[in-house]
Amino acid sequence: xxxxxxxxxxxxxxxxxxxxxxxxxxxxxxxxxxxxxxxxxxxxxxxxxxxxxxxxxxxxxxxxxxxxxxxxxxxxxxxxxxxxxxxxxxxxxxxxxxxxxxxxxxxxxxxxxxxxxxxxxxxxxxxxxxxxxxxxxxxxxxxxxxxxxxxxxxxxxxxxxxxxxxxxxxxxxxxxxxxxxxxxxxxxxxxx
Numbered sequence: 001x002x003x004x005x006x007x008x009x010x011x012x013x014x015x016x017x018x019x020x021x022x023x024x025x026x027x028x029x030x031x032x033x034x035x036x037x038x039x040x041x042x043x044x045x046x047x048x049x050x051x052x053x054x055x056x057x058x059x060x061x062x063x064x065x066x067x068x069x070x071x072x073x074x075x076x077x078x079x080x081x082x083x084x085x086x087x088x089x090x091x092x093x094x095x096x097x098x099x100x101x102x103x104x105x106x107x108x109x110x111x112x113x114x115x116x117x118x119x120x121x122x123x124x125x126x127x128x129x130x131x132x133x134x135x136x137x138x139x140x141x142x143x144x145x146x147x148x149x150x151x152x153x154x155x156x157x158x159x160x161x162x163x164x165x166x167x168x169x170x171x172x173x174x175x176x177x178x179x180x181x182x183x184x185x186x187x188x189x190x191x192x
C-alpha cells in the first residue's frame with residue numbers, strides 16, 4: 001500500500017462545528033435572540049436539542065403533548081417558527097421544566113428527537129466515552145501532572161498520542177540555538 005499525508009486544520013475543524021452559524025452568516029435575515037440549536041431548561045438542568053427538520057419539530061410537539069403547535073401560525077412553517085423561536089422555547093420549557101433531564105431526554109428519545117443532557121465540561125469529562133476512547137492523556141510539566149485532551153482522531157495502524165511531558169521554560173534553549181548554528185559564546189550572550 002501507499003501512505004498519504006493527513007492534513008487536519010484546527011481552524012477548519014472549528015468552522016465545521018459551526019454549521020448553523022455559517023449558514024446564517026451567508027443570508028440577510030433577522031436571527032432569533034435564542035439559538036435554534038440550543039439548550040432548554042428542565043427541572044434539574046438542561047437538555048440540548050437539534051430541531052433540524054420538520055419531522056423533528058413534529059416529534060417534539062408530540063413528545064411535549066402539544067400537537068396544536070403543528071397548526072399554530074407562529075410555529076407551523078419553519079420561517080414563522082424561526083421568527084417566533086423565543087415564544088416557542090418558552091412554551092416548550094413550560095413542559096420541559098416539569099421533568100428532570102433524564103425524564104425529558106427519555107420522552108424526546110421515545111419520539112425520535114435528537115437530544116442529550118447538556119453537560120458542563122466537568123460533566124463531559126466524567127462521561128464513560130472519555131475513558132473508553134482515551135480522550136484524555138496525562139502530561140507532566142514543572143508544576144506536576146495534569147490531564148489534557150488527546151488528539152480526537154485515531155489511525156488503525158499508527159498510535160496517536162500527546163507527549164508525556166511538557167518542557168520547562170527555556171529547557172531546550174541551548175540545544176535549539178546550537179542546532180541553529182550559534183556558537184557557545186553567542187548562546188551565552190543571548191541567554192543573559
